[in-house]
Amino acid sequence: MIIAIDGHSSCGKSSFAKRIADELDILYIDSGAMYRAATLYCFENDIIHAAKLNVDVLIQSLDKIQIEFRKIECSTKPQVFLNGKNVEDKIRSIQLSSMVSEVSVVAELRKRMVDIQRSFGKNQSVVMEGRDIGSVVFPDADIKIFLTASPEVRAKRRFDELTAKGEKVSLEEIMKNLTHRDKIDQSRETSPLIQSEDAILLDNSFMTPDEQMVWFRNLIKT
Numbered sequence: 043m044i045i046a047i048d049g050h051s052s053c054g055k056s057s058f059a060k061r062i063a064d065e066l067d068i069l070y071i072d073s074g075a076m077y078r079a080a081t082l083y084c085f086e087n088d089i090i091h092a093a094k095l096n097v098d099v100l101i102q103s104l105d106k107i108q109i110e111f112r113k114i115e116c117s118t119k120p121q122v123f124l125n126g127k128n129v130e131d132k133i134r135s136i137q138l139s140s141m142v143s144e145v146s147v148v149a150e151l152r153k154r155m156v157d158i159q160r161s162f163g164k165n166q167s168v169v170m171e172g173r174d175i176g177s178v179v180f181p182d183a184d185i186k187i188f189l190t191a192s193p194e195v196r197a198k199r200r201f202d203e204l205t206a207k208g209e210k211v212s213l214e215e216i217m218k219n220l221t222h223r224d225k226i227d228q229s230r231e232t233s234p235l236i237q238s239e240d241a242i243l244l245d246n247s248f249m250t251p252d253e254q255m256v257w258f259r260n261l262i263k264t
Contacts, residue, residue: 049189073172078133
């Protein structure tokens with residue numbers, strides 16, 4: 043079984059997909075974390091400098107970016123490893139978030155990431171979430187869900203998440219970042235964020251995580 047969950051940033055795709063994976067006992071993949079890891083590589087190797095991405099150097103460096111998902115004892119969620127190092131915490135910062143969409147728009151990087159993502163679903167069931175899972179990565183997925191929420195709700199969720207980790211950010215800064223990312227994600231030439239015709243829309247603006255799971259259980263019963 044392949045379950046594809048797409049949607050806007052900070053609408054709860056990761057938490058929703060993880061709960062589905064746990065309930066069905068299948069592999070969970072956060073495709074967005076792969077692009078975040080690639081963005082971290084760019085920061086750490088001066089491919090991003092003064093908020094500018096050197097696209098040519100990124101393309102030349104693709105073979106040096108090795109991304110894996112590994113389970114570790116202290117977490118039920120697979121952790122993201124970049125070139126052998128656990129970078130799960132590093133890839134969630136607001137500074138990195140500000141450049142993810144610019145990195146993700148590079149067609150050569152997207153092609154490499156899609157090839158890796160498809161490999162996860164070759165011989166096993168998987169629930170994968172991101173921006174182009176149902177439209178590009180797994181167009182024949184058994185279930186496609188397009189998750190969304192209002193920009194205000196998404197910004198508040200992201201604000202709560204970051205402040206809980208001790209980051210000093212403002213709600214205004216996060217709203218600006220979300221709006222910027224939405225614009226880039228929806229307008230990029232390669233694999234834009236779209237709702238596939240056969241995807242089921244779920245607006246979770248006013249839903250609890252438990253209510254979303256009730257919705258999902260009803261969906262798979264039909």
